[in-house]
Amino acid sequence: MIYDTLIIGGGLVGAAAAVALKQQQRKVALLEIRPPETDETRLLQGWDARIYAISPANRQLLQSLNAWPDESRIQAVTRMDVRGDQGGRIEFSAAEIRAERLTSIAENRWLLAALWRQIRALDIPVINQAAAGIESDIETATLTLADGSSLCSRLIIGADGANSWLRSQAGIAVREDAYGHHGVVANFHCERDHQGVAYQWFKNGEVLAYLPLPDRKISIVWSTAEPAKLTELPPDELAAAVTAQGEGVLGKLSPLSPAxxxxxxxxRPETTVGQRILLMGDAAHTIHPLAGQGVNLGFGDVEAFADISRKAADIGAHQILQRYHRSRLEPVRTMQLGCNSLFKLFGEEHLPGLPWLRNSGLNLVNNLNGLKNRLVRQAMGL
Ligand SMILES: Cc1cc2nc3c(=O)[nH]c(=O)nc-3n(C[C@H](O)[C@H](O)[C@H](O)COP(=O)(O)OP(=O)(O)OC[C@H]3O[C@@H](n4cnc5c(N)ncnc54)[C@H](O)[C@@H]3O)c2cc1C
Structure with a gap:
């Protein structure tokens, strides 16, 4: 049998691609070496510290895949409050743009479980093995598995994460630029109700985000050059450090998970396509989490490819892959450039006048409602 598509990697992006293409009646199979937990009773014990802000456009995508999970574990964000290091401040609110919410905060494993329930409901074959080799010609690609068997497909999608096996097998070079920072993540209970507000501070070259969760909880992402100064702290001291960096806006924080x-x-790989292969998600791009757009870009890849290939007789044809590659260039580069610029703008401590300029910039945009609302609608994918 020849598949239409074999997808390597059943993380959020690969799982969403499998469901989207199966909905289009494609012959799809998914390779995943570590299938996720889908049992709700176990998922309800504790909170995942890997948290995403899912844009309204991608919420709609997941709803169209019947994979938007139960909202009891999802927090709608109605306002964002971003603060600079010298009095700069910009606020976005859903009410100002007549939207119900700006974004939705959700756990990685809660989202994954909803997608994997659809994979099972649609009877998508799951191959629980690592790929060992790949060969392709002008018509098909053949994947050899660890047990020596092989599978043939019109297209092989690599959604196998930042260190993509498929990308390296295909000889696609990737430019890697370390930010010199780590993201430290952890969950906390807060003394005061967050009221659905997400906060972000750009301070001393570091970026801290408070992402609200249901039941007076928050998840944080702290971008820092010295992660050990946080991860090696006892839980109560870490909570105190996060409370202080966040100016105590939610009162005292108490630890809920290890950091x-x-x-x-x-x-930035040199290309996202090759002969009968295509990359999506972290295999195709990674980015600083300060705008919470990493996984949103990956879902954007899924939506773009599902649209472009919808009516194609041959899903892995050269022109289809090239159209996909071209369609993702601008959104991915724009987001990478935007995040980099913001990271550098607030990371530079020693240039005279820059702290004043960046904080005045925030205040200026805050007062230009037209521009501000356009920016926020773009980030929401509207
Ligand atoms: C520790 C960590 C924390 C993060 N926290 C945040 C955050 O707070 N906010 C945010 O926006 N982003 C965060 N990110 C980034 C975010 O997780 C990614 O952008 C997003 O998960 C990308 O999804 P993906 O499906 O492309 O890749 P992944 O989620 O990496 O999924 C890849 C999948 O491929 C499978 N796989 C890999 N190789 C093979 C193979 N050879 N054969 C079969 N299967 C294979 C893996 O088991 C995995 O399931 C974090 C990333 C990491 C690593």
Whole structure:
């Protein structure tokens, strides 16, 4: 049998691609070495510290895939409050743009479970093995598995994460620029109700975000050059440090999960397509989390490819892959450039006048309602 698409990697992006393409009646199979937990009773014990802000456009995408999870574990954000290091401040509110919410905060494993329930409901075959080799010609690609068997497909999608196996097998070079920062993530209970407000502070070259969760909880992402100074603290001291950096806006924080750190690297592969292969999600791009757009870009890849290939007789044809590649260039580069510029603007401590300029800039945009609302609608994918 020849598949239409084999997808390597069943993280959020690969799982969403599998469901989207299966909905279009494609013959799809998914390779995943670590299928996620889908049992609700176990998922309800504790909170995942890997949290995403899902844009309204991607919420609609997941709803169209019947994979938007139960909202009991999801927090709608109705206002964002971003503060600079010298009195600069910009606020966005859903009411100002007549929207119900700006974004939705959701746990990685809660979203993954909803997608994997659809994978099972649609009977998408899941192959619980690592790929060992790949060969392609002008018509098909063949994947050899660890047990020596092989699978043939019109297209192989690599949604296998930042260190993509498929990308390296295909010989696609990738430019990697470390930000010199790690993202430290952890969850806390807060003394005061957050009222659905997300906060962000740009301070001393570091970026701290408070992402609201249901039941008076928050998740944080703290971008810092010295992660060990946070991850090695006892839980109560970490909570005190996060409370202080966040100016005590939510009162005293109490620890809910251990902190862990991940290295922040900007990755730009030279291409996202090759002969009968295509990359999506972190395999195709990684970005600083300060705008919460990493996984949103990945869902954007899924939506773009599903649209472009919808009516194609041959889903892996050269022109289809090239159209996908071109369609993702601008949104991905714009987001990477925007996040980099913001990161550098607030990371520079020693240039005279810059702190004044960046904080005045925030205040200026805050007072230009037309521009501000356009920016926020763009980030929401509207
Ligand atoms: C520790 C950590 C914390 C993060 N926290 C945040 C955050 O707070 N906010 C945010 O916006 N972003 C965060 N990110 C980034 C975010 O997780 C990614 O942008 C998003 O998950 C990308 O999804 P993906 O499906 O492309 O890749 P992944 O989620 O990496 O999924 C790849 C999948 O491929 C599978 N796989 C890999 N190789 C193979 C193979 N050879 N064969 C079969 N299967 C394979 C893996 O098991 C995995 O399930 C974090 C990333 C990490 C690593």
């Amino acid at each position: 862990f750190a991940f290295n922040l690297i900007l990755r």
